[in-house]
Each structure stands twice: as structure tokens, then as C-alpha cells.
Amino acid sequence: MELIFIRHGQGEHTLNLPESLHMSNPPLTIQGKIQAKKLQSALPITFEDVLIVSPALRTLQTASIWSENMECNRVVHPLVGPRIFPTRLAATTLPCDELLDLERLHYEFPNFVLAPDLASSLWSSGINVLSEDEFNLLTEEFIGFCRSFQRERIYIVTHDGTITSYRQKISSQQLTREDFLQETEHFRLIVE
Structure with a gap:
């Protein structure tokens, strides 16, 4: 099974750092909407495809624009919600996440x-702030959920820290924030 992780388009919470991180439910910017629209040609989806999306406004907007006029499976799943990477003890969730x-x-x-x-x-x-051990257990649950669709390919619209956390866990490679994807970039992982 191939998991294709896509980072959401540019969100308003990235425009005026660090103050903008305190925005609640930041939407996509105009540029973010353009980026999401470009996904239609960069990664065309079909009615057979499955989109699993983080329950954050910017990811839902990205997936909605990308899958516009396409009757595919669209599922919202908190196991692909925002995640701090690397994990930090005593971290708290910012309003933007x-x-x-x-x-x-x-x-x-x-x-x-x-x-x-x-x-x-x-x-x-x-x-967002689960320990590595808690996240690792839930990773197995999430992969099982993806397998339940019995599809060769699953698209996942999520966040930079979440993508990097899953990449690290699934590939067993040590990653850093330098490995974060840019807006609407994607990364393919094969899961046996």
C-alpha cells in the first residue's frame, strides 16, 4: 500500500510569525488556495481514491479545493491532525493547531x-503533544485504518510535523525539522 502524504497549502498562521501562531482555526491564504488548486494537475485524483484529512481548517480547505468536482472518499481523521515535531515534554498545543x-x-x-x-x-x-510511545501505538492503528479501504494508494492531507512523525516511524529513519515538506509538497511511503 502506498501512502501519499501532502502538506496543506499556505495558512494564515504562517504570515506573521510568531504572533500568527496564536490564531484559532487559521484558513488558507489566497496563495494557499492557488497551491491547493494546482494539486488537481500535480496529483490528479479519481473517484476510486481515498483522501484522509486532518480536522484542521487549512487541511480541509486544501482537500476540498483539490478534490473539487470529484466524487471520491473523503475522511477526516484526528490521527493525522497537527503534531509537534520533534516531540517535546510539557509542550502545549498552540491555537493554530x-x-x-x-x-x-x-x-x-x-x-x-x-x-x-x-x-x-x-x-x-x-x-499534537502525545508522547512518542503513545504516537507509535496509534501509528499502527492508523495504518490498519488505511488498509481497511483495500486500496493500493491513500492520499493524506496533513501537517509538516505530522508527516515527518509518520515518515520517521514507518521508515525507521531519524529525521529533523530540515525534512519538513513545503506547502502542498508530497511524500510517498510504501507500507507492506
Whole structure:
């Protein structure tokens, strides 16, 4: 199975650092929307494809624009929500990385379904500050979820720290923040 991780388009929380990190639910910028639109030709999707998306506004907007006019499977999953990389003890989640309220998610993104059978705490707290051990256990759960679709390819729209965390765990390579993807870049991982 091939997992294709895509970083979301440019978000407003990146424009005026560090103050902008305190924005709650930052949307895509105009540039971020253009980047998401370009995904349509860079990574064309079909009705058979599965998009798994972080429950953050900027990732949902990226996936919505990218999959516009395409009837594919769209699933929101907190196991691909924002994640601090590298993990830091006593770290806290910044407002820009809080998960979108489920009511707002349903209202603004009705074409997306929520991943089933998850602990309700994941929908509120996410994976941002979980320990490496906790994250590693959930990685196996997430890969099992991806396998349940029985598809050769799964697209995952998420965040730089989340992508790097999964890359490190799945590939067993030591990575750093230097390995972060740029906006709407993608990385392919083969999972046996």
C-alpha cells in the first residue's frame, strides 16, 4: 500500500510569525488556495481514491479545493491532525493547531465523513503533544485504518510535523525539522 502524504497549502498562521501562531482555526491564504488548486494537475485524483484529512481548517480547505468536482472518499481523521515535531515534554498545543469543532466541520464540509470508532478524546485533544510511545501505538492503528479501504494508494492531507512523525516511524529513519515538506509538497511511503 502506498501512502501519499501532502502538506496543506499556505495558512494564515504562517504570515506573521510568531504572533500568527496564536490564531484559532487559521484558513488558507489566497496563495494557499492557488497551491491547493494546482494539486488537481500535480496529483490528479479519481473517484476510486481515498483522501484522509486532518480536522484542521487549512487541511480541509486544501482537500476540498483539490478534490473539487470529484466524487471520491473523503475522511477526516484526528490521527493525522497537527503534531509537534520533534516531540517535546510539557509542550502545549498552540491555537493554530487546535482541531476544528465537529459541528463546524459537519456544517462547512458536508462531503467529508468522520473516521469511525475512535476515542472521543482524540477529536478534542488530537495527537499534537502525545508522547512518542503513545504516537507509535496509534501509528499502527492508523495504518490498519488505511488498509481497511483495500486500496493500493491513500492520499493524506496533513501537517509538516505530522508527516515527518509518520515518515520517521514507518521508515525507521531519524529525521529533523530540515525534512519538513513545503506547502502542498508530497511524500510517498510504501507500507507492506
